[in-house]
Amino acid sequence: MTAHLDGILYPPIEPYDTGELLVGDGNRVFYEQSGNPDGKPVVFLHGGPGGGTSPWHRRFFDPERYRIILLDQRGCGRSTPHASAPDTDLRHNTTWHLVADIDLLRRNLGIDRWQVFGGSWGSALALAYAQTHPEAVTEIVLRGIFTLRRHELEWFYEGGAGAVFPDLWADFIAPIPVLERSRMIEAYHRRLFDPDPAVHRPAGLAWTRWEASTLTLRPDPELVAAMTDADTAVAFARIENHYFVHEGWFREGQLIENARALHGIPAVIVQGRYDVCTPMMTAWDLHRAWPEADFVVVPDAGHAASEPGIATALRAATDRFADDAVTSEG
Numbered sequence: 001m002t003a004h005l006d007g008i009l010y011p012p013i014e015p016y017d018t019g020e021l022l023v024g025d026g027n028r029v030f031y032e033q034s035g036n037p038d039g040k041p042v043v044f045l046h047g048g049p050g051g052g053t054s055p056w057h058r059r060f061f062d063p064e065r066y067r068i069i070l071l072d073q074r075g076c077g078r079s080t081p082h083a084s085a086p087d088t089d090l091r092h093n094t095t096w097h098l099v100a101d102i103d104l105l106r107r108n109l110g111i112d113r114w115q116v117f118g119g120s121w122g123s124a125l126a127l128a129y130a131q132t133h134p135e136a137v138t139e140i141v142l143r144g145i146f147t148l149r150r151h152e153l154e155w156f157y158e159g160g161a162g163a164v165f166p167d168l169w170a171d172f173i174a175p176i177p178v179l180e181r182s183r184m185i186e187a188y189h190r191r192l193f194d195p196d197p198a199v200h201r202p203a204g205l206a207w208t209r210w211e212a213s214t215l216t217l218r219p220d221p222e223l224v225a226a227m228t229d230a231d232t233a234v235a236f237a238r239i240e241n242h243y244f245v246h247e248g249w250f251r252e253g254q255l256i257e258n259a260r261a262l263h264g265i266p267a268v269i270v271q272g273r274y275d276v277c278t279p280m281m282t283a284w285d286l287h288r289a290w291p292e293a294d295f296v297v298v299p300d301a302g303h304a305a306s307e308p309g310i311a312t313a314l315r316a317a318t319d320r321f322a323d324d325a326v327t328s329e330g
Contacts, residue, residue, distance in 0.1 A: 015033055043115070103136065115318075147256055169210070188241055193238065
């Protein structure tokens, strides 16, 4: 799925350490470390929410210079309990639980300060984390900016993006009766959390297929297939929908309003010009609120980090910051 990035990203590597962090509420968060154990620490925050990490995510960072830390957020990837299980309780899966998990991991790994790298939902989580713990952040690299404002959610899940992809939108709304289509996020919530697999599994697949099919400027069938594995799709859809029903537990506009808390932290914002999932309006609003962050618009890309122009810009950002020395321990 990412062979086309072999000339852009670093070669594949294997982790030198894996583990599970007990974060409370019955949750175990999976994490891994790769690269140089004595290198500059960086934490990778995946998208979704509910997307999980993949081995190719290690490849944005120079393995000779970075200590690369990936974690699967609560309920997804290799973390347990997995949200694909019908009885999984998501009451203790919120943005602020995740922010606390990330900082607990930092402290458990003996890291004083680290770079924070996040795309899509990971950009929202990176902003929330950095605004809460600015003293723990050396730099921030963001991609496909998403802050869960009401109009951002309505654009993608209530019909706006359907104007660009009417054929795919027809498939997304098909499981929902006509009288419920004025509130698609709520209508899907009822189905995704129905205990009957005959109800929640088709809903999970339809929700996830809509997103997977619109991530890239050019169609990427391999990406769609990877995201629509049944258990992966159900967990992804449930966690996303749970967060979106609650608007991320953010005050409207909170992440952009609080960008002033990031003053003095070097940062790069990477945004695809033709991103339909998280349109450039949000990255532009963040750029205006936080002008000291470098703003890179990729002219021939949509949303996905696997698109060549976006991958190139992200590697350039991590290469630039790799030269700024920082010790991994306080």
